Amino acid sequence: MIRNILSLICCLLFTQGLVAQVDKAQKGTYALTQATLVTVTNGIIENGTMVIRDGRITAMGSNVTIPEDATTINCSGHFIYPGFIDGGTTLGLVEIGSISLTQDANELGDFTPHMQALTAVNPNSVAIPVTRVNGVTTVIAQPTGGLFPGTAALINLVGYTPDQMYAGFKGIVMNFPSSGKRGWWDRRSEEDVKKEYDKNLKNLNKLWDQVKMFQTVTGTDNETYRPDIKAMVPVVEGDMALLIEVNKDSDIKAAIQWVQDRGIKKPIFTGVAEGWRVAKELAEAKIPVITGPVLSTPTRPSDRYDRPYANAGLMHKAGVKVAIRTNETENVRNLPFNAGFAAAYGMGVEEALKAITITPAEIFGLDSQIGSLEVGKVANLFVSTGDPFEMKTEIKYLFIAGYQVPIDNRHIQLYEEFLERSPGLKN
Amino acid sequence: MRKMILWVLTILVFSLAGHTQDIDDALKPVTQTYAFKNATIIPAPGEKMETATIVIKNGLIHAMGSDITIPAGARVIEADSMFVYAGFIDGLSNTGVPRPEREQQTGGRRGSRPDGVNPGNPPRQLAGVTPELHVRGQLKHDDKSVSDLRKLGFTAAHVVPRGRMLPGKGSVIILAGDSGEDMLVAEGISQFIQFSPASGVFPGTLIGVISKFHELYRQTEQLNAHMKAYQANPQGMPRPDRNDALEAMIPVVEGELPLFFEAPDVKSIYRVMRMQKELGFQLVITGAEEAWYVTDELKDSNTPIVLSLELPKKPKEKKGKDKEEEEEEEDKEMEMLQERASERMTAYESQAAVLAKAGITFGFSTMEASPKDIRTNLSRMIEHGLTTDQALAALTTTPAKMLGVDRTMGSLKKGKMGNLVVTDKAYFDEGSNVRFVMIDGHLFEYEAKKKATKKKADSDAEADSSVKIAGTWDYNMEGMGQSVEGTLEFSNTDGELSGTLSNSQMPGDAELVNMVLEGNTLTFDAPIDFGGQSITLEFEVVVEGDELEGSVTISQFGQLEIEAYRKGDPD
């Protein structure tokens, strides 16, 4: 007994000492013991242990042998969750909202699908460590702007090069022509909006015909250097996903029709703010949805105040596969709170948790790799003192791609420096 | 931008010459005495004389009754089955006051604010503070707005200068005359004010305007006191600073001159009433569109009010096809929303009736109303409970009293001005036509409209296929005190519509875009490029046979009317 206590104390001292020293991500073999494992896909394991080795979860359960070389972290009273996945952000692409030269999300031109988000993600963005300490381990970084602004990439929030960060999914982003207003300042008449919408849809279809044409000339003498069109070919051939941003009810219906007419194989709808209005159609079309932000205002002044909170739940109830995103840059850290609001307003905790873990993983075709706690999966996970949707909960440890990532960032450093400022008031 | 538009408009679109002659004015009177014989005469709301005759001599009502002698040499108009009313009085508008051509401003690389102007402290003219101005000198007797209003039966109007927050003083004019000043009846009877911010300079917002007005008011009180003191004993006292704007406001702070305050929506009405309580001026609310909310407050404070003759447009019926597509759920939502919209519409249409029922007297303002909607809007108000007597009072006796001209106008009475309107049926009956308008001895005659309106609506469905627009059209655009002629070319190739617009002032043709023909309504845009600045004229016209008419909108600027006739045969 005494020995046990002693070893526990040693263990605590050791790990804490280690944690205190860690200011870089560390790879190694870890054993997280006595935790409640929230697997997402296979229920909850009480008093369980998890072993992380070579970047993967190698063992998990209540009866696990701890490897000798493992760094053991006692997680008694704590919970382990799979890392959260945000299915739509501009994290790493935009550093400061008002300074254009720090922004790499929006290239000139309406048709630039060959623009690679992965190229421009700044691995050292101050926002990345700020994000991950809330348990968000993986995000879609996506270009914004024109009709086809570029290629989005799924990244893990650890690493110093695109290759290190890349999490195995890319998709072409498309902004479906909108028949809605652009904002409170948009004074266009309904007719003007409609006219512009028709024009944009026509352009889109023309473009699509061109891409199809390009497919037939590929490899022939007639092939010219068209990286933009070439980037689209995998979508037309069904190898690559098309992330279609669409929000207004009638636009969603039009987009469903368009996807069906054009035979798009891997469509994903994003945004989908008025999905609740057309949830049945979405479910019937079997098109997965990445919706959000949940914390947003209703799209019409006549709408019930809580529609944006309830939207994800209403779509889920109708049978739509729904993931949740923040559509944020510096505050992707609020992903769990977005899920929490969706949970509170009808989706339920279990489904809301899925919507930021296994569901996006499934949508990206990576459900064998990430999105839940399962042996063999990438070790993207965190240890918390409780329900990670709750603001009171503390995130204690963080692992991304098997690296133990320090719970540290500029916000925390400023806190430590200024909680008791020195010099204080007097010199 | 506005300046640029104006400039382009002036240079490219409008021809300053070639103003169309008002056909009515062409009638030169051969006698100064007129008699409308055997008519139904309505001397005032609620009064009626059957088979009576009214004689106007030298511009005044000479006699009226069933058995009067018609003076020799009078032009006798057989008015059997016709109705004679006192001419209508517009409670407030800019009728006869053309939009000013803005003088070329220097510099302006960055927009409407001339160089050297401090936006925080601009010259008061730029700020819109010109309370000393009168319409005299601005009035045009042959402005289209005058004849447009006249043919509806209006014979007088309370008109104010154009401008921003404090454009100037109001005057009562008659809607006929040989020159601008010839129309003046009573000058400077009101001070006009509206919540119109200046462009790019202080006051640039609603809060700026309200603040500025408070300040002007207090400063006027101060100056007034100073001037009085100085007048009483100038010794040892600094001379008061002379200031046209403040001096013009003195009768307002003295409570002698009413402030006609434009307040269309409910919030504005409350704001105006609050300002009145705080400052204590004599208030007339004008242009009200949502006054039903404040019925009690109006009554308690006994505030006179002029209602707008503008009403929200009835929405076009949606095509059946769109409706089928909508889901049940959505239908339920839509139904509810439609119900709210239509209840709201009813509220607007009932405003006049609600106020009348509460015993509040009101006049009508044509300020925001398009002349072609005015009679329809009156009918809609009557459908919603306004009695024809109440409507007539709001058009005649009430404004006459409100404007202080009831000794000469507002009812038919011997000795009053010979301002009257003669219709073939009772004015507010469906299908009635104004046949004669007489103003101060000037007679204007009008043809009865052909019964085309109703048929047109009925045959809309089949019109789709029958409307042909291709061909060359001679157009005439009018508005903002100007007019221009030119040609429109339309062609229709397998349903693809295209066309051009040209006139002698333009260097080339403007290509028409976004052409859509729905039923017999044709819409299209004409973007005019000028050194990289693009201005779009948006057309919406109704085609009937070889004639078309409608409106041209220039965004942020205003609206013109257009008429066109097809040359030769369509293809």
Add this chain to the structure above:
Amino acid sequence: MNNMKYNIFSGFLLLLFSVCMNAQTQTGSMLIKNGTVLTVTNGTMENTDVLIVDGKIQDIGQNLRAPRGVEEIDATGMHVMPGIIDAHSHIGLETVNEATNPVTAEVYVGDALNPLDVSIYRALAGGVTASHAMHGSANAIGGQCETIKHRYGTYNPDDIRMDGAPRTVKFALGENPMRVHGEGRGILPATRMGIEQVIRRAFAEAKEYKAAKAQYEEARKNGDNTVMPPMYSRRMEALEGILDGEIIIHCHAYRADEIYMLMQVCKDFGVDYLCFHHANEGFKVAPDLAAFGAAASVFADWWSFKFEVYYSTAYNATILTQNGVLTSINSDSGELIRHLYHEAAKTQRYGGLTDDEALALITINPAKQLGIGDRVGSIEKGKEADITIFKGHPLSIYGIPMKTNVDGVIYFDRENDPNDMRLDVNPEEAMPAFFLDIQDYKHENCMHGTYQTFNTLFRG
């Protein structure tokens, strides 16, 4: 009145409307039974009743009896908290920025209240009962603001004023006034140095104005009728009010240096109280703020949307609170105002504030900052009955506002909530236009309205 208009509203709303129609400040009575009462100033009281009579909290305790005719509301299992107060918002306003001058102390957003703004209802649905409707941040010295109570349902702008609340004025430092005036027009201020001087000059002019007025009064008293007062200036009158402490400065500021600067200026002119807004770098001068007695109203976690907020921390509210600065969390947004309770709860993740400390950030602290702390902001006997009832704890992500009371009148009831709560219905368009507010809510609404002004001024 035309009653037809209200047919489609539920009985609840009908009541609400008939209530608002004839009353300046409608008050109500009720007994909230058996809730967990979060008083904020006096801890948490389990199984406790709150008796409201004529809009005031009359009693707090167990087994209270409702007077005859007073409705009982069962709050068993619910949390009863003071109505949330937002110290920085722009809802309920028709105009926000008079951006034509670096100093516009004379304008007053209270002249442009918009009681029809549906954002007011959405705020009620987030438990917010009062907010500080502010002028924008385009000018170093902006316009005067208005504290409003969310009495939604009225068409009369005066009905939403919180009568008796102290007058306040908006100041703004840093990028916004620099951009609008210096960068945009080439006039002072283009730098933070310039902003200091703009403010000093305005204060100095106000002192001269005041002195001239005093001189006039003095001469009159001595029977000299030849002396005239200085020409009335609404701006100088307002600035005089600021110097006299009758109008409280609420200053938009981000960086530590500019916060420090304004405290120095205020010291020099004898202004001894002010409240900084946003104050993203307030944490860096927290001891100085505390020593001055200045307050701070901050975002929970907004940062990085412009350069002056790049070196921010989400721990700001915590650091300020721990250093003894009177701190609140505000929205500056029609979106965030719907979940200020959630924003306040973020201080528990970022710095571990206690429940009472976190709740104070959105109740009693903003109330004190607005000078209404003696009337609202906590559940205490004698205070105005602005009360919100939550299912779950307000600081839990699963907490849901169920009922919101202003002056003892229920303005929001989740269980009786019609979808369409617009007061302003467009008769020409049944289905209101769709638009996404995504970009809008991310950035400070302080600059609302300047875009167009900018356009008119500079883009031709």
